[in-house]
Amino acid sequence: MKRSVFIALLLASALSAFAADVPVLIQNATILTITNGTVKGSILLRNGKIAAIGDKVLAPPGAKVIDGAGKFVMPGIIDCHSHIMAEAINEGSVSVSSMVGIEDVLNPEDIAIYRALAGGVTTANILHGSANSIGGKTVVTKMRWGATAEAMKFEGAMPGIKFALGENPKRAGSSQGGFGAVPTNLRYPATRMGVEDVIREAFNDAKAYKASLAAYQAKLAKGEPAIPPARDLKLEALVEVLDGKRFVHAHCYRQDEILMLIHVADDYGFKIRTFQHVLEGYKVAKEIQAHGAGASTFSDWWAYKMEAQDAIPYNAAILVKKGVLTSLNSDDAELMRHLDKEAAKTVKYGGLTETEALSLVTINPAKQLAIDKRVGSLEVGKDADVLLYDGHPLSNFSKVEKVWIDGHQYFDRDEDEAGRPKKAIEKKALTEKAAPAGGRGGQGSTGGPNQ
């Protein structure tokens, strides 16, 4: 475990990160800007931002200078679909759980954050699970290891919500007792038809709620006595979707359900921001593109259930070539650590250029999350979310050496390795001190009389 030393170091440093961080100048490196080609030269990180990129950049006084000879610099990886650092994933008790939000249950001490950093991820969209047709609210985070939950949030990022289609939301309604179903207590829906119905009904309710708010305002304006409608957190989130103030990230696999959701969205006048997983997206790329949705898929992960059968490794490349804004995501704490290698697969399967491939995990997910003005490429003025690799990021043999977020270094492979013996000693001491004394069990996490 890599925690205590880092917690100690970073709690102290994270607070003062922006003020105290000295400028960092990486020289003689191959800089993959993603949006403006490749630069052989230097990049300067100062005051949390990228201050300069060029053949020659002068080191400001006090700057830390890193020799990047033979090394590669690229923007931090952005994962458009993750569940790390969430202490709860699914509010699957109901088919519409838009009242709940991942932001309420972030755990900034999840070790997966640090491991994601080691794989070059600097930003992740943390989603509710796919247990129900309309899931909970999502939150975009930066991997500011050591910071508080609040400080993990990507400030100003558009909030989102999870939708889910197909097997996951309908299996809790299955009388066959599908995975997650409680046979004595089946939850509607049990079919894809039912999923569509749930979503439509939810938006009918949202429209009625919105109308009731308007009706109240009208009464007030006329000076009539009126009781305001009670705030409904569930419908509020859906009204935000209708008003274009909350992005829909829809879990899906099959082409038919993708088309279904596009029709529903068109009927109700909202947009699907991204289709997630979208393994059959290659079949309906034109329709996805026409709707203006993005696609966030896997490189080659499929066949784990019936609806994930008809998948091909060319999916991402085909979507890109059909003009769909496409990204590769992880949906998994382990896969999250090698999204760069996932991107590399699209060079082989589909013939994307190296820049197109890297775009799938950098600028494209940034655009999908509408944070591309801040992150996703190396441009002067953008956040200094920067990776230093020991080789080309698309090579299986390359590793992330250093990671900066907002110009603050959050990961250093050498420091990590050097610190391991010390942490091992610390842990051994605590383990020995806490040798099982037997006796009563500690309840651990919640403290009081609990359910």
Next chain:
Amino acid sequence: MKQKFAGILLIPLALAPLATTSLQAQDRGTYALKDARVVRVSGPVIEHGTVVVRDGLIEAVGANITPPADAWVIDCKGLTVYPGLIDSLSTWGNTNTPPAAAAAAAGGRGGGRGAVVATPVVATPTPAVSTAPPSRGPEDRPSTASWLKAADQIFPTDRAIETARNGGFTSAVTFPTGNIFAGQGSVIDLAGDRAGDMVLADAIGQYITIPSGRGGGGGRGYPGSLMGVIAYIRQIYMDAEHYKLAKSIYEKHPDGLQRPAYDRALEGVIASPRVLLPATRDVEILRMIAFAKEMKLNAILYGGHEAWRSADAIKKAGLPVLLSLKYPERVADSDPALEEPLRVLELRDKAPTAAAALEKAGVKFAFYSDGQSTPRDLMAAVKKAVDAGLTPDGAIKALTLNAAEIYGVSNRVGSIDKGKIANLVVSDGDIFGVRTRVKYVFVDGGKYEPLPEEPAGGRGGRAGRSGGF
């Protein structure tokens, strides 16, 4: 000394043997505790002082007090008088848990200690909850009993009351358990013939529990995950605000407006002047601080084991803390090969330092029993906190005045001051001393005296303390 059994000890004959473990009580009367070391808590220690108790109240305290002529003078030379101890979050005296469950829990414990466990810390859901159809959303008010008051379900003969009193506890802030909105706590004195006599304050705050859970596929009712629970609590407080508003508008215009539906869940929330929020780990503490701020709650955090990390944040938020005296332990019978994360080991190692950290940061905190009912265990845990840096003054405050202040009853209990309720504990030394014995306990001016300790190997629920202090 003339002694007789108080009404509280009128235990059915079947339990008669247990009565030998009880304190014996004296009627309310007039007492003068003379020549004692008086730890007032609210002021400096009086090395040789007198405390006069009359009709259940403290009539006088000071160095130069002449015992009234009608007082029963108790020579306290060499003894120390403290305010009665307060358990700041308790289930003592509360009959919320079905008796069957209590019996099972007691039977599951070893030795005599188990016999006095009246309410297990983990309350089982009441049958009404488990047979109801699963909740479909916040509107079904799941896991909510906010209208319940502990004061309405006090069980004066609960053995936990007596056991606690043996150890010097004279009051408890006791709560219903078993639900997210578990109900309203009441401050009770740990002695009395009738439940009503014991209640100091009937509705001092709403006790909220937050079951953890990553959630799942559904069917078990809303809320089914940690985020569902938090969202539910948020919705309830929003609904309560709206309920107040709707009722006030309706009262002005009952003609022509639809009446707001009566909602006992919201009535219970509105009737609660404080909210107890669970916050044991650092992440939970920060989460609940943020939640209390967002919802503008008059919140009290409880748990606090990892408060050594977040003491400054708690201070900044200005919230009081109830600190659990049940430190985290390795789960019994866990896999011996299980390698625990450094983080878990560290929490277990440092939990007793939380009190010192809170004291240093200037946070108001009080200790609570967290399901334990043996004063010996509680005092051993306090001792650990003192060994980890808490000042002895801070420790006694956290067991007396702080709890009273947190719940707004410090004008009545928590310190030895004229006019306050005569809740006192008299010991033959420092209350945290290993060999210290409780000599007398006064509750509401009634004198209780621990019987001599039984020889080793006797039944449980021993009177007095045998070394846990």
